[in-house]
Amino acid sequence: MIIGGFQKFTMLDYPEKVAATVFTVGCNFRCPYCHNPEIVDPKLIDYDRALDEKEIFDFLEGRKGSLDGVCITGGEPTLQSGLVEFIKKIKEMGFLIKIDTNASHSNVVKHLLNEDLVDYWAIDVKTVPEKYKIMTKKEDVVKNIEQSIDMITQSRSELELRTTVVSGYAILDDFDKIIDWINGINKDAFSKLHRYSIQNFRPEKTLNSDLGKVLPCQEEYLEKISNKMKKICDNVIIVG
Ligand code: SF4
Numbered sequence: 001m002i003i004g005g006f007q008k009f010t011m012l013d014y015p016e017k018v019a020a021t022v023f024t025v026g027c028n029f030r031c032p033y034c035h036n037p038e039i040v041d042p043k044l045i046d047y048d049r050a051l052d053e054k055e056i057f058d059f060l061e062g063r064k065g066s067l068d069g070v071c072i073t074g075g076e077p078t079l080q081s082g083l084v085e086f087i088k089k090i091k092e093m094g095f096l097i098k099i100d101t102n103a104s105h106s107n108v109v110k111h112l113l114n115e116d117l118v119d120y121w122a123i124d125v126k127t128v129p130e131k132y133k134i135m136t137k138k139e140d141v142v143k144n145i146e147q148s149i150d151m152i153t154q155s156r157s158e159l160e161l162r163t164t165v166v167s168g169y170a171i172l173d174d175f176d177k178i179i180d181w182i183n184g185i186n187k188d189a190f191s192k193l194h195r196y197s198i199q200n201f202r203p204e205k206t207l208n209s210d211l212g213k214v215l216p217c218q219e220e221y222l223e224k225i226s227n228k229m230k231k232i233c234d235n236v237i238i239v240g
Helices: 053-061 083-092 106-114 129-136 142-153 174-185 209-213 219-230
Strands: 003-010 019-024 069-073 096-101 120-124 158-165 195-200 236-239
Touching: 003 053, 019 053, 053 083, 069 083, 083 096, 083 106, 106 142, 120 142, 129 142, 129 174, 142 158, 142 174, 158 174, 158 219, 174 219, 195 219, 219 236
Parallel strands: 019 069, 069 096, 096 120, 120 158, 158 195, 195 236
Antiparallel strands: 003 019
């Protein structure tokens, strides 16, 4: 595992839980609005400052009983070759595991599901399928994402889907297509969903600096999206 950051305490990252968060380095996507360029852009990654896994295990050892779980985010955690072993060690300590993922590595998702290692998955639904390539600069990922969502829906794990609303990439009109897409993947996906998060775009720090000129959405605009999503999902939240 190449770990670029560690937050020892959060009440925000894991819904209804007190957790710590591990930030893994590297991502196969290049979302223009990504607000973690320092762990996504190879030119900016500082490998000398990567954290030792042992530091994290030692910390967690002393937090048994006071933390509920560990969030593993990125970057894209499923790129990490040591992910399965890393999670196994944390699970053995008795912590819950949440993973934030773009879901494009369905083979890794399958492996983690087969070993029942993840309690909560938060998957980014970046946009409608036909805009994925424009958004992520990555080809042929939609099928894998569909497989991941389908497998998780059929598992015991909790699933959250989340979309960052940003001009040109994911807008109000796209959400009808997103609903149809997810329903087409698995008709139980929305009823099983723990929640759907609608995230406002943050222009302060972006992978593509052009996005810094784009304004965040107005609250009323996000409410319209939220009302649309509430028709098919019980728990919809607006973030930011
Ligand atoms: S937003 Fe997520 S998926 Fe997109 S580049 Fe950043 S870390 Fe990768």
